[in-house]
Amino acid sequence: MMVGNSIKTDAKQAPLIETRGLTVKFGRQIVLRDITIAIPHGQTLAVIGESGCGKTVLLKSLIGLIRPTAGHVIFDGKDLAKMSDAGLTRERRRFGYLFQSAALFDSLTVAQNVAFPLRQHTDFNGEKIRETVLARLAEVGLPESVARKKPAELSGGMRKRVGLARALVLNPEAMLYDEPTTGLDPIMSDVINELILRTRKKHPVTSVVVTHDMQTVRKVADRVVMLYALSRLKPDEPQIVFDGPPKELDTSKDRRVRQFVEGVAGERITELAEQAGAT
Amino acid sequence: MAMALADWIADLGEVVVNWMATLGDITLFFTRIMAWMVRRLPRRETLLPAFYQTGVLSLPVVALTGTFIGMVLAVQSYSQFRMLHLETRLGSIINMSLVRELGPVLAATMLAGRVGSAMAAELGTMRVTEQIDALSSMGANPIHYLVVPRFLACLLLIPMLTIMADFMGVVGGFFYSVQLLGIDSHHYWANSQKFVGAYDLYSGLIKSLFFGAAIAVIACHRGFHCDPGAEGVGRAATNAFVYSFIMILVLDLFLGIILNAVYYMIWPQGVTLL
Numbered sequence: 001m002m003v004g005n006s007i008k009t010d011a012k013q014a015p016l017i018e019t020r021g022l023t024v025k026f027g028r029q030i031v032l033r034d035i036t037i038a039i040p041h042g043q044t045l046a047v048i049g050e051s052g053c054g055k056t057v058l059l060k061s062l063i064g065l066i067r068p069t070a071g072h073v074i075f076d077g078k079d080l081a082k083m084s085d086a087g088l089t090r091e092r093r094r095f096g097y098l099f100q101s102a103a104l105f106d107s108l109t110v111a112q113n114v115a116f117p118l119r120q121h122t123d124f125n126g127e128k129i130r131e132t133v134l135a136r137l138a139e140v141g142l143p144e145s146v147a148r149k150k151p152a153e154l155s156g157g158m159r160k161r162v163g164l165a166r167a168l169v170l171n172p173e174a175m176l177y178d179e180p181t182t183g184l185d186p187i188m189s190d191v192i193n194e195l196i197l198r199t200r201k202k203h204p205v206t207s208v209v210v211t212h213d214m215q216t217v218r219k220v221a222d223r224v225v226m227l228y229a230l231s232r233l234k235p236d237e238p239q240i241v242f243d244g245p246p247k248e249l250d251t252s253k254d255r256r257v258r259q260f261v262e263g264v265a266g267e268r269i270t271e272l273a274e275q276a277g278a279t
Numbered sequence: 280m281a282m283a284l285a286d287w288i289a290d291l292g293e294v295v296v297n298w299m300a301t302l303g304d305i306t307l308f309f310t311r312i313m314a315w316m317v318r319r320l321p322r323r324e325t326l327l328p329a330f331y332q333t334g335v336l337s338l339p340v341v342a343l344t345g346t347f348i349g350m351v352l353a354v355q356s357y358s359q360f361r362m363l364h365l366e367t368r369l370g371s372i373i374n375m376s377l378v379r380e381l382g383p384v385l386a387a388t389m390l391a392g393r394v395g396s397a398m399a400a401e402l403g404t405m406r407v408t409e410q411i412d413a414l415s416s417m418g419a420n421p422i423h424y425l426v427v428p429r430f431l432a433c434l435l436l437i438p439m440l441t442i443m444a445d446f447m448g449v450v451g452g453f454f455y456s457v458q459l460l461g462i463d464s465h466h467y468w469a470n471s472q473k474f475v476g477a478y479d480l481y482s483g484l485i486k487s488l489f490f491g492a493a494i495a496v497i498a499c500h501r502g503f504h505c506d507p508g509a510e511g512v513g514r515a516a517t518n519a520f521v522y523s524f525i526m527i528l529v530l531d532l533f534l535g536i537i538l539n540a541v542y543y544m545i546w547p548q549g550v551t552l553l
Contacts, residue, residue, distance in 0.1 A: 063416055065416065085311065085314070085315075085420060089420045091418075092417070093417075096416075097417075100409070104410075104413075105413070106410070116417060116419070120418060166417075
């Protein structure tokens with residue numbers, strides 16, 4: 001039952017993040033349709049699916065960067081769509097977000113990037129900020145010499161780790177990872193996976209990991225949700241084609257899930273060729 | 280034939296709807312800027328770079344433009360005034376044109392070209408590379424952090440840039456008229472003083488405030504709504520200048536009408552050059 005912008009539920013059972021009938025449209029294109037997911041405190045949820053199926057849109061909706069066309073996103077009992085600009089800004093301090101491209105501010109140094117949330121939301125003095133920044137960088141395996149560099153001088157893996165240090169600097173209650181291992185070599189991908197695990201061990205954080213890297217899914221996730229592109233679904237078919245623990249992915253009888261997990265092109269090559277021929 | 284007409288009407292309708300939506304969106308954007316400005320002033324470290332970029336770095340180009348436009352006015356007006364043996368009145372027409380019209384409009388145009396396009400390109404790049412989303416995700420409001428400092432810089436510094444354009448235009452006009460055309464200096468200044476009043480200067484400065492606000496709002500809005508890719512950023516920068524320039528001219532017309540009406544309400548007999 002909704003009262004104001006809060007939704008009454010039993011506090012012990014209430015999920016930290018929840019979507020109810022979430023639908024997102026861009027112009028005439030529907031990207032997400034009637035997505036209902038509840039993520040309990042402390043759970044690490046992996047959202048998988050092919051490119052363009054709406055994974056990143058779902059992740060951005062969870063933090064209010066994209067407003068739903070219909071439905072609700074509820075964080076800790078509060079409906080994000082009903083919050084004011086200032087209220088939403090305040091609530092976002094409880095999140096950490098690792099962007100696909102790391103999204104570091106290119107006009108600032110690495111240290112200034114990691115210090116940004118501290119300067120915004122704490123009254124730490126310069127020395128305390130410096131100490132915290134260097135400690136966070138060390139946690140993700142980056143030396144002090146990196147702190148003075150600009151993001152453009154870093155490799156992809158280093159940028160991701162700086163992004164992770166920045167996202168974790170305020171000890172968020174919820175961490176959102178957008179394709180954390182995309183574009184990285186296998187070793188660096190595993191480093192990022194390990195860092196995600198370590199973060200969970202250190203802080204009781206609720207995480208959502210958007211990925212199509214099955215190694216990440218198997219290593220970090222407690223639960224997996226698979227989205228399917230709406231363009232390939234009938235109007236009455238649900239967009240979530242799998243919701244369960246990672247080990248059930250291998251025993252799933254759904255052809256779409258098996259195809260994704262096994263990474264088999266199958267009939268897709270014929271479909272793509274037909275589409276190209278049609279245009 | 281009927282189908283073609285229906286398509287044409289549908290296309291026109293779509294253009295009108297898009298324009299109205301953009302106008303509504305810009306109005307909402309402006310109200311959000313105002314709300315954040317009232318709620319909390321930006322920090323020094325975000326304000327100072329915006330003021331430096333907008334004010335200090337724009338000074339040379341605005342001064343140069345002002346100087347040349349003052350001299351151009353002298354060149355163009357001299358032959359007409361000489362035919363009427365009114366060369367000494369040149370100071371009044373040059374300085375009046377400068378402080379009421381050309382100073383504010385040219386300073387604003389230079390600001391739109393130099394600062395407005397750069398703002399749109401910078402914010403557009405930040406949008407495309409998810410840096411604006413990153414700001415939001417860290418609990419920093421992008422309007423408060425990125426737009427309000429730029430808005431305040433344009434709003435507060437454009438009157439000063441206008442004064443610089445006016446001053447250098449007056450100097451340029453004087454130099455060309457007195458030093459090169461040989462017009463008597465005493466009468467040049469006496470006529471200027473007689474016909475150009477404080478109201479003319481203030482009306483130019485009032486206009487410049489509106490121009491500065493329009494440039495900042497349009498440029499930041501274009502940057503925030505930038506399409507993906509290098510082409511999108513380029514288009515945002517170009518559109519920021521084109522829309523700002525159109526808005527400067529539209530505002531100039533309507534503010535000119537309003538400020539003239541106010542002038543004639545205060546001084547009904549007006550002023551004559553002859």
